Structure formats: C-alpha cells, structure tokens
Amino acid sequence: MPEDLSTGDLGIIIERMDGSVLIINNSSLSILCRIEGLGDLSHASAVFSRDARYAFVFGRDGGLTKIDLLKGQISKRILQSGNSIGGAISQDGQYIAVSNYEPGGVNIFAIDDLSLVAKLPALYGESNMASKTVGLVDAPGNQFIFSLYDGNEIWQVQMDSKSNKIKSDVKKYNAGKAPYDGLISSNGRYYIAGLFGEDGLNLLDLWHPEKGTSKILSHYGKGQKKLPVYKMPHLEGWAIAGNHAFLPAVGLHEVLVVDTNSWKKVTRIKVHSQPVFAMASPDDRQIWVNFAFPDNNTLQVIDSESFKIIKQFQPGKGILHMEFTPRSEHVWVSVRDNDEIIIYDTQTLEEIKRLPAKKPSGIFFTSRAHRIGL
Amino acid sequence: MPEDLSTGDLGIIIERMDGSVLIINNSSLSILCRIEGLGDLSHASAVFSRDARYAFVFGRDGGLTKIDLLKGQISKRILQSGNSIGGAISQDGQYIAVSNYEPGGVNIFAIDDLSLVAKLPALYGESNMASKTVGLVDAPGNQFIFSLYDGNEIWQVQMDSKSNKIKSDVKKYNAGKAPYDGLISSNGRYYIAGLFGEDGLNLLDLWHPEKGTSKILSHYGKGQKKLPVYKMPHLEGWAIAGNHAFLPAVGLHEVLVVDTNSWKKVTRIKVHSQPVFAMASPDDRQIWVNFAFPDNNTLQVIDSESFKIIKQFQPGKGILHMEFTPRSEHVWVSVRDNDEIIIYDTQTLEEIKRLPAKKPSGIFFTSRAHRIGL
Numbered sequence: 001m002p003e004d005l006s007t008g009d010l011g012i013i014i015e016r017m018d019g020s021v022l023i024i025n026n027s028s029l030s031i032l033c034r035i036e037g038l039g040d041l042s043h044a045s046a047v048f049s050r051d052a053r054y055a056f057v058f059g060r061d062g063g064l065t066k067i068d069l070l071k072g073q074i075s076k077r078i079l080q081s082g083n084s085i086g087g088a089i090s091q092d093g094q095y096i097a098v099s100n101y102e103p104g105g106v107n108i109f110a111i112d113d114l115s116l117v118a119k120l121p122a123l124y125g126e127s128n129m130a131s132k133t134v135g136l137v138d139a140p141g142n143q144f145i146f147s148l149y150d151g152n153e154i155w156q157v158q159m160d161s162k163s164n165k166i167k168s169d170v171k172k173y174n175a176g177k178a179p180y181d182g183l184i185s186s187n188g189r190y191y192i193a194g195l196f197g198e199d200g201l202n203l204l205d206l207w208h209p210e211k212g213t214s215k216i217l218s219h220y221g222k223g224q225k226k227l228p229v230y231k232m233p234h235l236e237g238w239a240i241a242g243n244h245a246f247l248p249a250v251g252l253h254e255v256l257v258v259d260t261n262s263w264k265k266v267t268r269i270k271v272h273s274q275p276v277f278a279m280a281s282p283d284d285r286q287i288w289v290n291f292a293f294p295d296n297n298t299l300q301v302i303d304s305e306s307f308k309i310i311k312q313f314q315p316g317k318g319i320l321h322m323e324f325t326p327r328s329e330h331v332w333v334s335v336r337d338n339d340e341i342i343i344y345d346t347q348t349l350e351e352i353k354r355l356p357a358k359k360p361s362g363i364f365f366t367s368r369a370h371r372i373g374l
Numbered sequence: 375m376p377e378d379l380s381t382g383d384l385g386i387i388i389e390r391m392d393g394s395v396l397i398i399n400n401s402s403l404s405i406l407c408r409i410e411g412l413g414d415l416s417h418a419s420a421v422f423s424r425d426a427r428y429a430f431v432f433g434r435d436g437g438l439t440k441i442d443l444l445k446g447q448i449s450k451r452i453l454q455s456g457n458s459i460g461g462a463i464s465q466d467g468q469y470i471a472v473s474n475y476e477p478g479g480v481n482i483f484a485i486d487d488l489s490l491v492a493k494l495p496a497l498y499g500e501s502n503m504a505s506k507t508v509g510l511v512d513a514p515g516n517q518f519i520f521s522l523y524d525g526n527e528i529w530q531v532q533m534d535s536k537s538n539k540i541k542s543d544v545k546k547y548n549a550g551k552a553p554y555d556g557l558i559s560s561n562g563r564y565y566i567a568g569l570f571g572e573d574g575l576n577l578l579d580l581w582h583p584e585k586g587t588s589k590i591l592s593h594y595g596k597g598q599k600k601l602p603v604y605k606m607p608h609l610e611g612w613a614i615a616g617n618h619a620f621l622p623a624v625g626l627h628e629v630l631v632v633d634t635n636s637w638k639k640v641t642r643i644k645v646h647s648q649p650v651f652a653m654a655s656p657d658d659r660q661i662w663v664n665f666a667f668p669d670n671n672t673l674q675v676i677d678s679e680s681f682k683i684i685k686q687f688q689p690g691k692g693i694l695h696m697e698f699t700p701r702s703e704h705v706w707v708s709v710r711d712n713d714e715i716i717i718y719d720t721q722t723l724e725e726i727k728r729l730p731a732k733k734p735s736g737i738f739f740t741s742r743a744h745r746i747g748l
Binding site for chain 2: 006010050052092138187284367
C-alpha cells in the first residue's frame, strides 16, 4: 500500500466468487490492492470503523473479517456462525453485530479483537427456536434493530458502552409475517421491515416506540402474483429525495413513489423490469435502478423530480450493486459477468472509467463510517 | 502524532487568539497536538480534503493554511488577500475557493500546492468595484455559489476539472440588499442568502436556476428593530429536521420554525436570548442553540418534534460554536472564556468530558469531507 495513506476516499469491492476484496480509491479511480481468504462472499456486505481505517466484512459462511485498509491486509478473521446475512456497527464504534441464518440470532463482537460480547439467540414462540434474523441496522442511542424472519418480530437492543453488555430490556414489536429485510431512515428515526409472508411493510417509529409498529403500503408485496417474483428487492437502497421515497415494487416492472409524511403511494414509475435496488444520489437528484434476472444487464436512471427515466445503460450482464461517492459526483457500478466496475459521472451521465474486478458484487466506501444505518 | 493514524474521527479546533489549532480525536475524546502560526483566526473556518487527510483553514487576515492531520504540521500557508471570510472545497476535491472582504472577490486555488487557479474580482455596477463576498459554498456539478455583499448578487461558478479553469459563463442572480451570509441545503439544491439591507431571505433553487431567486420569509430580519441586534445570526447551522427548518430570528429571543416545502413560517419558539447558531443533531432529534453577547454563556436544547426546550446549560462565557459527531452521539462545544471544550452526550444530555483549549471558537470534524456544502 502507498505510504502516508489516508483512508477517507477509500472503499472495498466484494469479489464474490473468489472470496477476495479489492481496496479502491475513489479520488484516483484506482485499485490499490486485492486481499484474499475471506471465504464465501455471496451476498457479502461491510461496515467501517469510525476512524475509517478498518472494514468489517460479513460473509455468507458466517465469516467476519476485519480488514486494515492502511496496511492492505486482514487483521483478524473469525467464523462466528454457519450462515450469516449482514451486520452493523454501533453508534459508539465499539461493537459489531452480525445477523445469522444458521443457527439464527445475532452475535455481537468487540471491534478490537472480534471477541464475543453477547449472543442473542432470538428465540421465538413456545418451541423456543432460534429465528433467522434479517434487516440488522444501527440506530441512535447505541442501538441495534433487527427482524426475526421466523419469529415475526422486530427487536430493539441497546448496548451499554460502560459495562460492555446489552442493556437488559430487549424490546420486541410485531413485524408482520416473515420479515425478509429491513432499513432505517438516514436520521435513524424510522425502521421499516419488508415482508415475505404478507403484503405491506411494517413501520416502527423509534421516536415513539410506545406506539408499536404500524402497517404501511398495504398493497406492497407479492399480492396476487401478477408476475413471478425473481428476487425480493433490497430495502437498503430506498431512495428518499425531498418528501418522496422511491421503492422497488415486488414482482412488477415499477418503482413506487411514496410520500414520507403519510407513507402513502403518490405514483408508480414504469421501469424496464423487476427492480432490485433503487438508490438515490446523495444530491437527491437521481434514482438509479437495477433489475432482477434475466434483465440484470440494464440500469435505468430516474429524475427524482419529473419521475421520468432520463437514461438507460446496458453495459453487461449481472449488474449487482451501485455506490455513490458521498458528494454525489460519481456512481460505481459492479457488472459481474464483465468482471468489471464501471464508473459513471452523475452530471453528464457518461461512463468515465472501467476497472477490472473478478465477479464483483457489493461496493462500499469508507464515508459510510459517518452515516447512521449504513 | 501517533503512528498508523487514520483520520476519519479527527477534527480541528480553532484557537482564535493565538493563531493556533488543535487536532483532536472524537473517538478517544482527546487532543493529539497543537499547531501554531496560522495568523489571525477570528471567525476562522475550515474544510477538508476528500481523503480526510488535510484541513484547509481560512483565517481573517486572508491566510489560507493547509494542515496535514497525519503529520500534525502545516503543509503550506499563503496570504491570499487582506481580509477573508471563509471558503469551500469543490465537489471533485481539486479546488479551494476563498471568499474575501479586502479587496473583495473570490480566489480559487489548487489543493496540492495552493497555487492560484482563478481570480473572480466580483465586480459590480457601473463603478466596476470589487464586492465583498460572503456565503461561499460548494454545490453539486463542481460549482461554487456565493453572494456579493456590495453587489447584491448571487454568483454561480462551475469549475472544469479537465481544463483547470472556471467555465466561462458565470451566472448571476438578484440576491436582495446586502447579503451577509448564505447556506446551501444538505442535498445542494437550495441556496439561501441572508440579508442585512432588507427583511426576508433570497432563495435560489439550483434545480431551477432559470426561475431566478425568490424572496422567502419576508418578515425575517431586523424589521422595526424591536430589540438592538447584537450579532446577525449565522446561517450555516440552519437545522433541518423532517419538513422543518429551525432558524435563529434576528434581534428577537426566538427560533423560527419554517416549513421547507412552502418556506413559510410554522411557529416561533421562545428562547433565552438572541440566537446565533441553531444546529440540528444528525439524528434530527435536537436543535442546540447558542446566543449573542451578553447572553453567550447559555446553551439551550430544543426537541425538534415538540418544539419544547428540554435542557439549558450555563457552562461559562463565550459559547461560540458546536459540532456534532456525524452519527449524533456527542456534541462538542467551545467555551471561549473558560478556555475549554465541553463534550455532551446527546442521549443523556449529560456533560461527559472537558478538554483544555486556548480561547476556542470553531470546531470542525473530518466527516465534513463527505458532505455537500460543508
């Protein structure tokens, strides 16, 4: 790695087939190095330490890997479960929580040495079974929020920095049937669970947890299955621009526009196919949308004000993820089957550079270190 | 400085009387070092490079100082005018613009060596005089926006990264009489100029520059001078939480609540004295307010939802600035006459630490590197 490196404009790219990640620089638009040996990285994601030095990568095989971006090497790696699905870092920067499918529950680790701090089996019902957990995010007040796929609940857990423990009272809310993903608004107020088992979404207002959850967008979901659902859309990338949220419809060729005051639908935007991610540029001006198989060779850009599609790209098969630079000038797109990353200028909507990457999927910049819920 | 430092959780504190700055760490709540020799730092402010390694400090004496946070030393220092009042860094991270009182205008420098890239004298009217410039901010599209105090205009300038020049067509808009400060919304859409020469504020919608500026909040200002105005409030810290902006009233003991869709007043909140800064926590939950002399020994905290004052502190005289950590857990407050910084927990509203600093004023964390308009 270069000497005297500073990490504010770095990031990592997941190479899903090879268990490797690339460290990249989003100022020089370059790859700094490749790090290998991270295990199964299908569906992998990452968070960053508050000094932006370390990335914590959550692998599908239950692996949790701490990467030192300054040295370009793995600092520590553990296998913390059999099968995991993402994680979060606490507001104080001291704890990493990991959401598990097998054996379920959430495990919480100290960032320094990845030693276990707490285990939350997420037991539910009378059988006392451990639920798969999903939609794990950090929230203000040093909290973690997540959903129980089998348990149909949302759990709210607070970490106590002083005692290095979970505060005793874990709060539990009705999530609806089979929550499969969750998101939190960028100010940490609203937690929303997407549901596989019924239509609609469940909203928890963390400023008013005493009110419990409420169902919103009751027609959102698979409904009468007008089309086969190839992939349930991700909620992470919900685009909020002004008073509107833009969200991928389920099983339909539409992006829904929702009023974020009333959480009611404003309109639908016809798009190319079934959307997977709909992500807003940090300047709120554009919504970039990718699509499920077999149409995962297409990207569309929606103008957030006119709701019109202003550009379409078909750069290659397997467009899996998009990441904007924090001040909105560029977006990096992973194109799996091209084995490359394409960087677009959001102002001109022109491609500006391609970088080689082996079967790239998730792209994560260190500026996430300074955001709630990312 | 510590070896192997990463800068994501660092920041600087201006020591206004001594021409020095402190480099601090907002994870360990500690001072790393003091750097001296920055000239007149009254009203000084700072921006950060996109890798979060360098701070650029704008001094009152026209000094522009580049600080290397990794090495804890000055990389470069120039005197670029006789009297300056803040600056901005371009979206691409390549240019620093400085707003000048004497001789007026805006100067633009390359970040590497602070070599002059462009001079905008900001000439106005038939006399072709150089205007004092204020309210200089960066905006998406690699733009700088600023106001001409003498020229009563808002100028919009775009930098061309390839040619290393200002694009030829500088756009000019009516600002109203004597703009004294400006701000841009966090998505870079709305530029608002505060006016000293008349009541009201002038709004420029950068998504629709063809519409020109429009007057908003026409009663905002000195009005019939119900009270003497000790200090015109800063606009930088306008707090936007949900659909509400909270802004310090001029010459009144009030914070105004404004609807950010209509830009009309919703209500007024009675506060202790004449507010200077009203700043929102990143989680939108609280508005922290400080006050003009002789009441600059008081801090009040407003709940953004109930509009009620939930806490008041009187830690010492000369409360000059507040800076939140980016994920909202702490706020750092400079108390000039105590020669100290006080750190509060935003959750408990308890003081958690004091750090010594010589006549501290502005506090700036490196997470600003990743924000539009900061």
